[in-house]
Amino acid sequence: MTDALPKWADILLIPLINLILALVVSGLVVALIGKDPFEALSILVTGAVGSAYGWGYTLFYATNFIFTGLGVAVAFHARLFNIGGEGQAALGGLGCALVLLYLPLPHWSLAIIAASLGAALFGAAWAAIPAYLQAKRGSHIVITTIMFNFIASALMVYLLSRVLIVPGAGGSPETARFVESVHLPNAYDVLPWMGFSRSTPLNVSFLLAIAACVFVWVLIWRTRLGYEIRAFGQSEPAALYGGISSVRIIMIAMLISGALIGLMAINSVMGEAERLVIDPVQGAGFVGIAVALMGRSHPVGVFLAALLFGALYQGGGELTFEMNGMTREIILVIQALVILFTGALDNMVRAPVERAFLSARKRPRAPLPTNPVEPGGHSDEKKVEP
Amino acid sequence: MDYAGLIQILDSALRLSTPLLFACLAGLFSERAGVFDIGLEGKILASAFLSAAMAAYTGNVWLGMFAGILASLMLATIHGMASITFRGNQLISGVAINFLASGLTVVIGEAWFGLGGRTPQLEGAARFGELTLPFADAIRGIPFIGPIYADLLSGHSILVYVALLCVPLTWWILSRTRFGLRLRAVGENPAAVDTAGVSVVGLRFAAVMICGLLCGLAGAYLATALSAGFVKEMSAGRGFIALAALIFAKWRPWHALGATFLFGLLEALGNRFQSLELLGITIPTQFMQALPYILTVVILAGFVGRAIPPRAGGEPYVKER
């Protein structure tokens, strides 16, 4: 309902109330296991955003989630549920690592381009088979992408313990470290005066992530292809009538989705680990689903949701570090509650707030416009057009 | 491979498919009623934890099982509140429930037992034992039939038989009872149910609760029958596989039995034939371990057509906006 809420309430007030509710319930859980929730909250917040150090990690994690979130979002626009982020990101890591290990790249600027191509290509390739099967055979993409996650993990273990492993280096299933010349400048290299430490994992791929947000925005809302993707996602029969090929859209949307998810490797593999390990994704593929859903598949929403999750990751890490006896799984609980309240229980808060706004404005309101056309429920669109 | 080996593989497949079957039927109830549930995994995990915890605490596996079901029902209630009462996004709610279960089981487990989220090892009456079917030993000697009865069918936990019974029961409920008719209708067109004077919310909640109950059984089976205690993340993706099986089964009970048994069988085969030599080349273990998943994709692409979910699935029922 467009008119029920002013824009600021819709995009700020409601999420804020939701977030507070999530934190209150998290606090109860913390109290229940005998810890001080206020101390926990303060560690969580200062740990995440209270220092350059915290920001370095928060934004680093957020970068991963932006990529996976954007990828899931693009697929969502074509009404495709891509659960395969874990696998696609792992393969992206493989593509990235192969480029960096086997191509002689003299400088990081060249390397990031080459590695991005490799990561995107491999990520897209891993999405291509489920996409093809969905488009041509109608095989449900949710199953095939889940299966491809498992297949990817097997492939990674095989390659890293049998093929790409460095012989005689102690048997750790990982590739060699990438050469120094492809080291990505991190926040310390670029912005040393802001107090980042040398080890901060935040690196230039954060900028790549922002560029990816812009790219997705342009793609979805400014290109003919994006228009077709959205049209297809909204109505398949209409797409048919409009001369939009379902096979083409499914393939392209999934390829873009896989490529974006694969690009996560630039941050985690090239930027941070600087080598390929067995599980370079660490659940970011799944977090990407939550991020895309919470961000309503809009790049700005994805960016903000990724930031929130990045902060929770980092703040949660500090929490287990600083608070004795705090299990690291508490982060999962807080995340879950944030997803639940901001994502799924949104209407619990929205409905009463809307009623409050409506009754507050009811009196001065003019009678209906002449033609009884109703500006009925397009609350979703308002995020569509910034 | 000899006959005994075959029986063993089928036997293993039966055990491995049981939690999948419970979860698949759970998802079936929920999704046939129009509520998508990717939170099966979380409910299984929560139930596995609480059933093991309670069984360890009381030494009684039945109490454990009920506690497990209770845990699963609590998460189901959250899912119902989010997706039915407050008409939230069902996928988001499911994702949240998975995270919640992963986190809470360890946080609470650590607070209670201090074993890093593990529960104490279960023994004796705190665990489901194996049920020997009547005359199993007498019949074992009969060729062919004997081993099927005595080794394959007999000697499982009671929950295996419960799961198998749930299949005809589910079929019967859905196709032969008033409740089933309404439940199927609400997944296809909730407005039809509403205008027929039946509560959409009530029906969907009932379905979500049945889903919780069955997930509870799946979790209890994992922790107190197949294993002897809870280990964190022990559901190990089975909720997702069950979801795949559900789509595979096109949301039908007997098909669900087939699909979950197929998944169980593929896993059992993968366990059995991990190192295979073909034409002098050793197939890498990892390939054999991925084989069940590869085969699933192949079967799906080759033999199972388009799966059409219940029409109102995934959408909250909104009359007024």
Added chain:
Amino acid sequence: MTQRPSQGEAPLAIELRGISKAFGPVQANKDISIQVKRGTIHGIIGENGAGKSTLMSILYGFYKADAGEIYIGGRPTPIPDSQAAIDAGIGMVFQHFKLVQPFTVLENVILGAEDGKLLKPSLAKARKLLTDLAREYELDVDPDAVVEDLNVGLQQRVEILKALYREADILILDEPTGVLTPAEADHLFRILKGLRDQGKTIILITHKLREIMEITDTVSVMRRGEMTATVKTAETSPEQLAELMVGRKVLLRVDKTPAQPKETVLEVRGLRVIDDQGVERLRGIDLDIRAGEVLGIAGVSGNGQSELLEVLGGYRKAEGTIRMNGQEIALTGSASDARMRRMQGIAHVPEDRQREGLIMEFRAWENVGFGYHREERFGSGLFMDNTALRTDCEGKMARFDVRPPDPNLAAKSFSGGNQQKIVLAREIERDPDLLLIGQPTRGVDIGAIEFIHKQVVALRDKGKAILLVSVELDEIMALSDRIAVMFDGRIMGERLPSETDANELGLLMAGMTGKPVAAE
């Protein structure tokens, strides 16, 4: 079933007092009061979005009123949900049927009204009752047929049977004839009269004044959420009703000069379509359409008209040949075909505007480029020019009188008539050589019908070819220069409107040939 013979001075069956209902900021019903006597047929008319469906949905307990009271049979009867309405003897056939598509007729009928927990006895009992009802009211449907396989006319019967099975005394029908053929509509009216004569009360919502005049005893007019008048049908005229509804004089006839057909634009030969289930939907169609004429295709829906439009629109595979302006066009049914058609000068207003013609979630300005979004005028290279689209949309909205003229509204937020105008504007202003137009006025109020008909005639007068598919015989008769009748995938015959009448066309539509023309 209770049967009360109507008495001399009929008591009130329904009385609504001061009903108000708002959907968020939209006031759908404002302080509405209405009285309906037992044993009568009461019509309700009003423009799209006037609030008719809302009012009836409140009576049926589907929506809850914000204020007001409901009296049934003189007693105050709160109706918080549909169960209460059913208990009060109310049945409703919604504009969009509330049927469970994959269920059988029998299952749909008993849903919610089963006796006991097990289905078997309920089904057996219902089967018997259904046979009785069918006999009594001429409502034959195969109880074991699956609803999605039934045509809309039969689906509507199922809805009526549902209500009767629940022993409804009061039957509400929301735009029941919008999807029916004249024969089916006549049949329905016979049934309704039969029901009335048995003492049942019927409320009928419709956009067709002819129907109001033909069948109702009293009629209420709604405008912008308010009840503006209730009159005895015998004491009013269609013109008066139209004016009450729209607030101005409405032309109820189509004014047009004789056609001046020129060269042949479209030539169809031996067109065959076999669908996914292997059923032959078109069995050899031959057609010619010339510039400057309207060829009307009459027929009961489901006889191949939709398939014909889809083939011509380029999104269904077919065999045979089609020449457009002398050039053969592809019949593969792939997406490129549909795009090519537009380039070849074929525009298409599809039968189902909400499913195909519009993307309901898209804004109006996004919809005005749909199908043509790859053309130069809407962008360059990879990009779309949203400003061009918006400007284009504003122009179209002004020229086609789309209300409200707000390009930023989502398509779903416009009333049906205005949705149709958006599609029409998009297709007509493309300046096509051939316009395919399916069910142009389905569910559209008379004000909008008048406008749409004018546009079609204007396009013809510009020398364009038009293929009109409609189940409304009135519309076909009024607009067409030639009429072809389709039955079971064949053209049963071609007639000139001046030389035929509804009776003859009705026979052809039922498959009874006069003289076969096109089919082999």
Added chain:
Amino acid sequence: QDANPGLIIDLGGKFDKSFNESAFNGAQRWAEENGADYAETELANEAQREQTMRRMAERGANPVVVLGFANASTLDVVAPDYPDTTFAIIDMVVDQPNVKSIVFSEHEGSYLVGMMAAMASETGTVSFVGGMDVPLISKFACGYAQGAKAVNPDINVIVNMTGTTPSAWNDPVKGAELTRSQISQGSDVVFAAAGGTGIGVLQAAADEDILSIGVDSNQNYLHPGEVLTSMVKRVDNAVYDTFTQAMNGELETGISVMSLANDGVGFALDENNADLVSAEMQAAVEEAKAKIIAGEIQVHDYLSDNSCPAF
């Protein structure tokens, strides 16, 4: 006396009944014996490795002990930044001046329990359940197979791995199924090196009345009388020693090998398995142990060339 040691528990978690738990126990023992305190934290994910190592060092923890091979290349980068801090890494060699690398000769310990398995087996088939098919786990499997074959050259050794996802280390259900599958193929002694999955292996073995062999910590107590022995890997000692040496100011960097010779690895013998290990078996194993220490028996290390002569 100004030692303030730090321990970073790896991803498996503090109570994995195995590797991490063993390290934690060593640290606890040191703390109790010395009435001292130490800093400890658990990794929550891969990206935190470097973060946590640096945090520990910056907090002033010294030495900082990290567990597991996955830390090696990170430590290789972090260590030079903190020249005043001594790091210790377990299971991996990191060539930095301020790093002590502690590696275990798991193949030797596995060899011994392999011998015991072969001697206890009546069917001529023994088996192994690993977590993931990675080189370190193959090192266990290879030593085990060599030991078994040394006793009985015709013995059949079934080697199975649990999976390829992280849940491979936490899937007791699958561990149990693998064990049952191995039993059906004739195995009557099973050795588990699979983290949490191993719990299921030992359980299934006990349920099916065959013998099992635990790993890392002494797991004999889990099913008294049914666990043949445990291949103990004294990570606890390694941590304890490191802490103690640091406290006494005698911590040396470089490579330290924990082998049979210094009781870094071995097999567990206690009241829980006393009845299972015959005097004859014990004697044979002790003899082999002596020979390995003396270099008379060479146990092949899988990691040396990523291959195994025994399978």
